[in-house]
Amino acid sequence: MREGTFTSRLHDPRTAVVIGRWLGAALIVCFVTGLYSHVLQDPPTWLRDHLPTRPAGLYQFTQGLHVGTGIAAIPLLGAKLWTVYPRLFEWPPARSVRHALERLGILLLVASMLLELFTGLLNTLQWYVWPFPFRQTHFWLAWIALGGLLLHLAVKAPEIAAHWRRVRPGLTERRAYLTTVTLSVLAVTAVTAGQSVPWLRRLDLLAPRRPDIGPQGLPVNRTAAAAGTAQTPADWRLQVVGPRPYELTMDQLTALEQHDSDLPIACVEGWSASARWTGVRIRDLVARAGAPSTARLRITSLETDGAYGVTEMESAYARDPLTLLALRVNGEVLHADHGYPARIIAPGRPGVLQTKWVHRIEVIA
Incomplete structure (x- = not known):
């Protein structure tokens, strides 16, 4: 120089x-x-x-x-x-x-x-x-x-x-x-x-997401069309696999005791949005299958081609009373892009692990 x-x-x-x-x-x-x-x-x-x-x-x-x-x-x-x-x-x-x-x-x-x-x-x-x-x-x-x-x-x-x-x-x-x-x-x-x-x-001029824009007032990263889940199988059942396995139709799910949780969807890309979710507590579904409160779970989605089609849920989330298998958001039935017929919503958890289009919950430990 x-x-x-x-x-x-x-x-x-x-x-x-x-x-x-x-x-x-x-x-x-x-x-x-x-x-x-x-x-x-x-x-x-x-x-x-x-x-x-x-x-x-x-x-x-x-x-x-x-x-x-x-x-x-x-x-x-x-x-x-x-x-x-x-x-x-x-x-x-x-x-x-x-x-x-x-x-x-x-x-x-x-x-x-x-x-x-x-x-x-x-x-x-x-x-x-x-x-x-x-x-x-x-x-x-x-x-x-x-x-x-x-x-x-x-x-x-x-x-x-x-x-x-x-x-x-x-x-x-x-x-x-x-x-x-x-x-x-x-x-x-x-x-x-x-x-x-x-x-x-x-x-919010340069951020890639507006948290108040999207189906039902919530943004989505992966749509049902992209995931291949826009059409729910006519014979859809929720499978819960444990010591006492069972299946539930949508009518049977909605007949169970419903709970509300005010929780955010917080995405790894940085955006977040809060909503009121309504559904069945995961811990109630697990208890019905005869599993202990310390159980870890494997959640399987109808999505077949995606990095998070199968996720695992640690026991701390599974037993938390705010963790739901959500069927509704803000009083409305879930939009397909938000996981219809059912999705996971849990407190303090990354959005990519809030599995959508759930059809199977399995006790793995």
Whole structure:
């Protein structure tokens, strides 16, 4: 790099540290909430019987925060890279073994963060233009990015400490730049967070979902037509498999004691919407089959071609009184897109696991 190539005084350690603090905070929150979502979808054996079901809107909050901080991190990462990019053109590229390892670590950190945020953003649009599985790749990229971040912080700790507090009067240019970055982050967040924050809904300009638009006032990710379940078999029965297996017709289901649950559908893409669901408690159906309250369940959908056609329900959800085999929503019979003839609704659970078009509940443990 020739002397004087980058003349802006904003390419300095103080500006990088200030933006780095904001970016680091966003990435840590995004990582923790994303890890929580992954654990709910694929819990380790030692934890699966202890998953929290209350508060009922916990996943609605954490996943909204996950997507919100992930989107906020995009302009922050852009601002951070602009501030430090002259260092990427240093010559020679490696002055020592330590310097070479430091630069390789930065390359790994930047590459993993860019790919993580890019794929995460496209996931909110349900636009998968890559051949690899999103969820598993997103999970491992997050660990790589976190490791790279921690390594970078360790290497740069002395420089970060030296510029953590203002040591001299701030530049006017820096104040203007940081103000612009702050306003950009706030603007991007405000026009996307309405998909999970009701009081920001009128500003929901760029988010892929409006939570109040869709059949029966609720959005859907996968329609009945896409799932091949638009026509319910005339001989549909709910099969409950346990020590005392049985079947129920729709008339028999509706004749059972009905309960209401006010619960949100909270999607991994970040949108959420609350509704009043009416149906039969899962724990009552399980008890009728002679299974204990500690039972884990396998839920099977009429959908035959989908990643979540068969899901497992941990015992904490199965025994919660708010968990229903829902037959109605907001007083109306379920629309086909919302899972007619019956669907699962449980508190604190990702929307992808709220199985629609249910026809079989099986006790597996």
